[in-house]
Amino acid sequence: xxxxxIEDEPNLRQxxxxxxxQQGYAVDVAEDGEAGFFMGREYSFDLAIVDLGLPxxxxxxxxxxxxxxxLTFPILILTARGxxxxxxxxxxxxxxxxxxxxxxxxxxxxRSRALVRRSAGISQPVIQFDSISVNxxxxxxxxxxxxxxxxxxxxxxxxxxxMNSDKVISKTELTEHIYEQDFDRDSNVIEVFIGxxxxxxxxxxxxxxxxxxxxxxxxxxxxxxxxxxxxxPK
Amino acid sequence: xxxxxxxxxxxFRNNVESSQRENLRTQIYTLLATAELDINNQLQLPAEIxxxxxxxxxxxxxxxxxxxxxxxxxxxxxxxxxxxDFGNISRIGEFSxxxxxxxxxxxxxxxxxxxxxxxxxxxxxxxxxxxxxNILKTQINLFRxxxxxxxxxxxxxxxxxxxxxxxxxxxxxxxxxxxxxxxEKGNAKRLTDDYPKEITPLTQNLNLLLDSSxxxxxxxxxxxxxxxxxxxxxxxxxxxxxxxxxxxxxxxxLTQLETINNIxxxxxxxxxxxxxxxxxxxxxxxxxxxxxxxxxxxxxxxxSVNLMLNILPRLxxxxxxxxxxxxxxxxxxxxxKWCNHRVIISAEGxxxxxxxxxxxxxxxxxxxxxxxxxxxGQRADQNTPGxxxxxxxxxxxxxxxxxxxxxxxxxxxxxxxxxxL
Numbered sequence: 001x002x003x004x005x006i007e008d009e010p011n012l013r014q015x016x017x018x019x020x021x022q023q024g025y026a027v028d029v030a031e032d033g034e035a036g037f038f039m040g041r042e043y044s045f046d047l048a049i050v051d052l053g054l055p056x057x058x059x060x061x062x063x064x065x066x067x068x069x070x071l072t073f074p075i076l077i078l079t080a081r082g083x084x085x086x087x088x089x090x091x092x093x094x095x096x097x098x099x100x101x102x103x104x105x106x107x108x109x110x111r112s113r114a115l116v117r118r119s120a121g122i123s124q125p126v127i128q129f130d131s132i133s134v135n136x137x138x139x140x141x142x143x144x145x146x147x148x149x150x151x152x153x154x155x156x157x158x159x160x161x162x163m164n165s166d167k168v169i170s171k172t173e174l175t176e177h178i179y180e181q182d183f184d185r186d187s188n189v190i191e192v193f194i195g196x197x198x199x200x201x202x203x204x205x206x207x208x209x210x211x212x213x214x215x216x217x218x219x220x221x222x223x224x225x226x227x228x229x230x231x232x233p234k
Numbered sequence: 235x236x237x238x239x240x241x242x243x244x245x246f247r248n249n250v251e252s253s254q255r256e257n258l259r260t261q262i263y264t265l266l267a268t269a270e271l272d273i274n275n276q277l278q279l280p281a282e283i284x285x286x287x288x289x290x291x292x293x294x295x296x297x298x299x300x301x302x303x304x305x306x307x308x309x310x311x312x313x314x315x316x317x318x319d320f321g322n323i324s325r326i327g328e329f330s331x332x333x334x335x336x337x338x339x340x341x342x343x344x345x346x347x348x349x350x351x352x353x354x355x356x357x358x359x360x361x362x363x364x365x366x367x368n369i370l371k372t373q374i375n376l377f378r379x380x381x382x383x384x385x386x387x388x389x390x391x392x393x394x395x396x397x398x399x400x401x402x403x404x405x406x407x408x409x410x411x412x413x414x415x416x417x418e419k420g421n422a423k424r425l426t427d428d429y430p431k432e433i434t435p436l437t438q439n440l441n442l443l444l445d446s447s448x449x450x451x452x453x454x455x456x457x458x459x460x461x462x463x464x465x466x467x468x469x470x471x472x473x474x475x476x477x478x479x480x481x482x483x484x485x486x487x488l489t490q491l492e493t494i495n496n497i498x499x500x501x502x503x504x505x506x507x508x509x510x511x512x513x514x515x516x517x518x519x520x521x522x523x524x525x526x527x528x529x530x531x532x533x534x535x536x537x538s539v540n541l542m543l544n545i546l547p548r549l550x551x552x553x554x555x556x557x558x559x560x561x562x563x564x565x566x567x568x569x570x571k572w573c574n575h576r577v578i579i580s581a582e583g584x585x586x587x588x589x590x591x592x593x594x595x596x597x598x599x600x601x602x603x604x605x606x607x608x609x610x611g612q613r614a615d616q617n618t619p620g621x622x623x624x625x626x627x628x629x630x631x632x633x634x635x636x637x638x639x640x641x642x643x644x645x646x647x648x649x650x651x652x653x654x655l
Contacts, residue, residue: 011471019474080466082499084526084563085556091529098533102470102495105477114536123536 001046001116001159002026002177006036006062007078008054016049019105020112024139024152024159026180033057040066040073044176046163047116049108050095051078052086060093067094074115078103113137120163122224127162129222132201132209134162141201148200153178157193158201161210161220170217194218235389239381246377250370258344259329261285262361265297266348269308269359275352277359279308288312294366302347302358320362323347340367406430410437417444423515462499469495516550517558519581519588526563527579530570539570544580551588551655553635561631564624565592565651572596576646587637589654593644628653 003025007013010031017027028043030036033054040048040062048066052059063075077090077098087098096118097111113136117123125137133142139155141148150158156178161169171190179185194210201209211221264285272278277299287295293312300306302323317336324330324345334341347360406429416422424444425437469491476487523545531539551558569577573594581590632639637655644650 009467009471012467012474015471015474019478080462080464083556084559087563088525088529088559091532092525096532101466102473102491105474118535 001156001163002028002044002180003047003049003112004028004030004036004040004043004045005049006030006033006054006059007049007051008032009051016105016108020109023109024155025112026156026178026183028180033059033062037062037065039181040071041069043181044173045073046119046177047073047112048075049078049112050075052090053080060089063090063093063095072119074119076108076111076115116163122163128225129162129209130207130225132207132222134158136163143201150197150200154193154197154200157190158197161218165220165222165224168213168217168219173217235385235392239385242381243378246381247374250374254342254365254367254370255331255344258331258342258363258365261288261295261297261363262329262344262346265299265361265363266346269299269361271350271352275354275357277307277350277357281311283310291315294369295363296365297361297363300360300362302360307359316364318343318364320345320364323360326358334364340371341365342367406433410440414440423448465498466495469498516552517555518548518550519558519590520545520547520549522555522558523562523566523579523581526559526566530566534570537570537573538575539573540576542576542578544578544582546582549581549583549588553655557631557634561628561653562590564628565590565653568592568624569594569596569649573648578644578646584654587654589652591650591652593646593650594648595644595646596648598643598647599641599649 001024003020005013005016005020005027007016007029008031013029013031017029020027028039028045030039034056036048036050036054037057050059050062054062059077063077066075074097075095077087077095078101079086079090079098080101082100090098096115099108099111113125117125117136122136125135127134127136131144133145134140135142136159139159141150141155141158157174160174160177174190175185194212198210201207207222209220209222211219213219265279265283268283269277269279279299282289283297285295287293288297288310290312291314295310296313296316296318297310298306298313298320299308318334318341319336320343321332321334322330322345324347326347326349328347330345332343332345334343341364343362343364345360345362347358349356349358410425410429410433413422413425417424424441427437429437473488473491476484476491481487523543527541527543531541553561566577566579569579569592573596576595578593579591581588583589629639631637632653632655635655637653640652640654642650642652
């Protein structure tokens with residue numbers, strides 16, 4: 001999953017970028033509202049974390065303009081003022097959640113994950129498909145209760161396919177959601193990832209979790225097991 | 235008034251006195267006219283003179299003619315009973331006035347010496363006349379009495395008129411004073427525009443002052459908000475660094491940082507609410523409640539909270555909108571956080587006050603914790619994320635608006651909080 005952080009304070013921006021990258025995200029950053037708005041418009045993100053007090057263009061304005069362009073990725077606001085009027089204003093403009101500074105990075109991570117899941121229509125961190133279970137909190141995949149040995153990018157591919165299992169994902173789209181902007185990519189690498197994943201997920205070739213649709217892309221073929229029980233996510 | 239009185243009085247007196255003198259001169263001329271030299275070259279005047287007062291024995295006017303040696307040439311009939319001493323003789327051709335006090339009477343004396351040409355040569359005769367001034371005095375006194383009486387009357391009238399005019403003229407100023415009192419109580423924000431144009435400079439400047447002081451307040455609050463913004467980010471960075479570090483007293487460091495943050499946040503929020511009560515407009519509750527609830531429902535989507543609302547439409551409160559947001563935001567947020575599935579919110583008017591009730595079906599708030607919650611920065615459950623300042627903030631706002639909070643158990647199982655203000 002790829003996310004955008006718009007935060008004008010450099011220390012915080014770098015800290016968040018580093019932390020979230022460690023947690024498995026492809027992270028792009030912007031240091032003011034204008035640059036941030038542009039990036040959100042031009043590239044594909046699964047989540048945006050926007051600080052409200054931005055130079056050049058306010059966070060609220062960025063959010064409003066994104067929503068006007070029908071961009072639907074979830075948005076989490078960061079704000080130093082814990083004022084309720086700002087929270088209400090932010091969510092009315094189109095954000096989906098807010099976090100008041102200072103916050104613990106873990107809390108930011110948990111909320112971000114929840115927002116990404118929510119927009120994929122998934123309510124639990126662990127997604128179960130037959131013998132394959134994907135744990136989006138821990139960023140692990142189990143087959144028959146044994147954890148798979150995956151590289152970071154292999155996991156990212158699975159996660160993206162699983163979270164968008166109702167769609168056909170082109171190679172380009174997959175690339176865009178796995179790498180951040182300046183990464184040196186090679187689209188053939190995706191094919192290699194898919195090949196390796198098929199072997200790891202489905203050694204007996206029984207389940208065929210990932211389907212290739214010639215000329216169009218890939219699709220996660222398994223259906224979710226819906227035995228989810230409602231508990232307090234927060 | 236008195237000055238006028240004095241001036242008039244003096245003028246009258248002068249007038250009267252100069253009239254008298256003129257009159258006496260005229261009398262002397264008349265005597266001169268009736269005087270004739272006889273065959274013996276002696277000056278003769280008739281026994282009865284045209285001026286009737288000289289012919290009366292009891293009179294206020296006396297006249298005589300004498301020679302230079304003080305020998306009587308003629309005496310008026312009125313002169314017979316008096317002993318008026320005419321004093322020194324004047325020079326020839328000159329009128330000489332003098333005053334005499336005799337037997338409680340004041341006299342004005344006039345002497346006129348003249349030379350008569352006769353066959354025997356030039357003879358000097360002195361014509362003298364005296365008038366009792368008592369009548370004059372009576373005249374003057376009467377005038378004075380009337381004058382002062384009328385002046386007093388006019389003064390009194392003028393004073394009354396002035397009082398009325400002042401009272402009426404200053405009415406707009408009293409009007410301004412009343413409006414200022416209204417502003418101070420919070421029922422208005424500025425002076426209206428309908429004052430007479432004489433005091434519009436005053437009211438316009440007062441409005442400028444009011445605007446400037448409310449702008450100052452906004453600037454102050456914005457300044458504090460900016461301070462909060464600039465402090466919070468370094469604290470966040472610091473927190474991230476400590477979180478990721480392996481320093482020995484990591485937990486202590488984190489707790490200290492949290493304390494710093496709580497203190498900063500609390501004091502800033504308290505300072506920001508200062509002075510707002512005086513200028514509050516009446517705000518409708520329903521739209522704000524709905525906005526806050528929309529926000530909370532969005533944030534807590536996963537929970538699918540079952541929300542029951544019972545808000546009296548058009549119910550409004552005199553409260554600063556920022557304060558209302560904080561008050562309700564914190565209360566509602568707690569309900570959403572702690573509930574299992576259900577939240578019930580109602581708002582109604584009660585004896586000129588507003589009562590808002592928030593209930594949830596969560597674990598509720600135990601007795602012992604009630605007081606602790608209201609202390610600064612305490613949270614009932616340290617595991618639930620969020621800033622524990624919430625209910626303490628609510629308490630502070632209630633204090634500011636002389637409101638009250640009641641914490642009890644709800645019928646649906648959790649906490650029931652009733653606030654009145």
